[in-house]
Amino acid sequence: MSVVIRATALAKHFGGLAAVDDVSFEVEAGEIFAIIGPNGAGKTTILNLVSGLLTPTAGRVELLGRDVTAASPAQRCHAGLGRAFQVVQPFPEMTLRENVLVGALFGTPGLSRADAEHRADEALEVTGLTALSAVDAEDLTLMQEKRLEIARALATKPSVLLLDEVMAGLRPAEARDAIGLVKAVRDQGVTIVFIEHVMPVVRDLADRVLVMDHGKVLTEGRYAEVTQDARVIEAYLGKEDAA
Numbered sequence: 001m002s003v004v005i006r007a008t009a010l011a012k013h014f015g016g017l018a019a020v021d022d023v024s025f026e027v028e029a030g031e032i033f034a035i036i037g038p039n040g041a042g043k044t045t046i047l048n049l050v051s052g053l054l055t056p057t058a059g060r061v062e063l064l065g066r067d068v069t070a071a072s073p074a075q076r077c078h079a080g081l082g083r084a085f086q087v088v089q090p091f092p093e094m095t096l097r098e099n100v101l102v103g104a105l106f107g108t109p110g111l112s113r114a115d116a117e118h119r120a121d122e123a124l125e126v127t128g129l130t131a132l133s134a135v136d137a138e139d140l141t142l143m144q145e146k147r148l149e150i151a152r153a154l155a156t157k158p159s160v161l162l163l164d165e166v167m168a169g170l171r172p173a174e175a176r177d178a179i180g181l182v183k184a185v186r187d188q189g190v191t192i193v194f195i196e197h198v199m200p201v202v203r204d205l206a207d208r209v210l211v212m213d214h215g216k217v218l219t220e221g222r223y224a225e226v227t228q229d230a231r232v233i234e235a236y237l238g239k240e241d242a243a
């Protein structure tokens with residue numbers, strides 16, 4: 001198995017706060033890898049360190065065997081890293097196809113218009129948006145916006161896609177759609193790293209789970225294993241049940 005993402009002793013301090021502290025993990029090609037943990041555990045900060053939006057205080061990020069710790073987000077995108085955000089921000093007055101085209105063109109400098117259009121149409125197909133290609137992005141439902149956000153990331157032809165709470169705000173039926181969508185993306189050969197609060201979604205999707213608490217890795221393993229771990233129940237599930 002080849003390693004797509006390797007984080008080694010990653011740390012990020014904000015002033016006196018160790019938001020991420022000595023975090024190491026590996027994500028293998030073809031995996032669906034979940035990062036879970038209570039609010040403020042450092043999950044989003046990890047994705048920001050992996051995608052290059054933040055520079056680590058210490059540690060290293062490798063993407064497909066290459067050290068990208070000092071690389072910009074755009075360089076990491078070109079190296080195969082795609083990202084969909086929790087708060088979706090499409091260009092409202094552009095059609096879905098135009099929005100996805102922007103993703104294709106951004107992902108590969110020098111890509112011909114025809115190739116970009118081909119990629120955009122593929123990404124729309126995988127995300128089930130072909131019939132809506134000509135619709136303006138401002139007219140979408142929340143679920144359609146999430147699909148568009150994933151289509152835009154897919155159009156950059158990523159080897160690995162980072163998803164930060166893409167299920168947030170979805171109704172149960174929509175969440176089931178979204179689970180199907182993430183699996184469809186993985187079946188295209190894309191490795192997935194996702195942050196998720198909804199535990200049944202983690203159970204249904206994740207091959208492996210990294211559990212964070214207060215900036216540190218609490219444990220890592222298969223869903224059935226980590227959810228039996230007393231520290232995890234204490235730190236995370238207990239709080240969720242009490243909420």
Ligand SMILES: Nc1ncnc2c1ncn2[C@@H]1O[C@H](COP(=O)(O)OP(=O)(O)O)[C@@H](O)[C@H]1O
Pocket residue numbers: 014017019037038039040041042043044045046
């Ligand atoms: N840009 C920032 N400046 C200062 N503190 C931050 C910043 N980003 C995150 N934090 C803090 O770091 C901790 C981890 O945040 P985050 O990674 O967003 O957690 P999670 O995604 O697990 O909820 C929190 O205490 C948060 O308040």
Ligand SMILES: [Mg+2]
Pocket residue numbers: 043044045
């Ligand atoms: Mg977060």
